[in-house]
Ligand SMILES: NC(=O)C1=CN([C@@H]2O[C@H](COP(=O)(O)OP(=O)(O)OC[C@H]3O[C@@H](n4cnc5c(N)ncnc54)[C@H](OP(=O)(O)O)[C@@H]3O)[C@@H](O)[C@H]2O)C=CC1
């Protein structure tokens with residue numbers, strides 16, 4: 001092969017790859033108008049902000065969490081912001097949980113799994129029961145809700161959005177129980193996505209890899225320990241919805257704080273491990 005060809009072929013490949021990626025559909029808020037969406041863990045934080053974005057876009061939203069009084073306020077605000085409809089279901093989520101989709105006029109277009117049980121942000125304390133409980137809330141309830149929502153999502157050609165973390169892709173100190181539950185989500189949902197592809201199931205699965213976000217609970221738990229400043233929850237919530245609506249495989253937010261360390265993860269794990277701790281922890 002001539003030298004010119006050796007350069008030209010990879011170059012052409014790069015141009016084609018660029019065209020392919022830049023030709024991807026753009027997000028439009030109208031994509032969510034009239035869609036029936038469930039957001040779990042929507043009484044505070046990122047989930048609450050997702051409910052408000054969806055309401056502005058004219059979606060029918062159903063929010064869940066344990067604290068009914070907070071959910072009531074979220075529902076009222078969603079109605080003010082222009083939601084097609086807004087409802088709540090309160091209660092704790094576990095492996096027994098069925099998705100409350102039938103409340104949304106019998107159907108469902110998007111299931112956003114976002115809730116997270118309370119954990120600690122310090123050295124692993126050896127409490128196995130805590131890990132079991134956290135797995136139930138952060139992982140098994142996601143599985144149970146997915147299983148019960150699947151017939152409706154298949155019917156609508158809908159989407160499952162799973163909110164995870166950098167701590168669900170890389171091991172960081174002080175997040176042992178939490179990290180275990182988030183890694184489990186990646187295993188379950190990435191494998192399920194492959195099966196959907198083989199079986200031609202038209203349900204997308206979007207896994208969201210988030211860095212430190214400025215929600216009240218996260219800032220309270222980790223701001224004194226971490227060097228980095230948290231990213232805004234409002235923008236984070238919008239990026240998650242965009243990724244779900246565009247049926248992306250994964251969402252990275254903030255992109256540079258998540259995608260680049262993940263590219264380094266497999267071929268420079270030692271380097272990343274030792275140095276990232278120095279960079280991240282005060
Ligand atoms: N903030 C951050 O820095 C990061 C967050 N993430 C992920 O983003 C998502 C949202 O996080 P964030 O907004 O910070 O979390 P918040 O602590 O603000 O919100 C958690 C939500 O889950 C609900 N919840 C808690 N326990 C249960 C339970 N047992 N059953 C049902 N609902 C429950 C809470 O409401 P109530 O107490 O009323 O039940 C609340 O609505 C999580 O999946 C988290 O792992 C990922 C990376 C970083």
Ligand SMILES: CC(C)CCC[C@@H](C)[C@H]1CC[C@H]2[C@@H]3C(=O)C=C4C[C@@H](O)CC[C@]4(C)[C@H]3CC[C@]12C
Pocket residue numbers: 121164165166167172175178210211212217218219221222226257258261276280
């Ligand atoms: C390589 C680096 C540039 C990026 C490092 C990002 C690290 C430090 C980020 C990524 C995900 C983050 C944690 C998270 O997912 C959720 C929570 C729950 C909350 O209640 C307490 C804070 C906590 C533990 C976050 C702490 C900071 C973490 C480990």
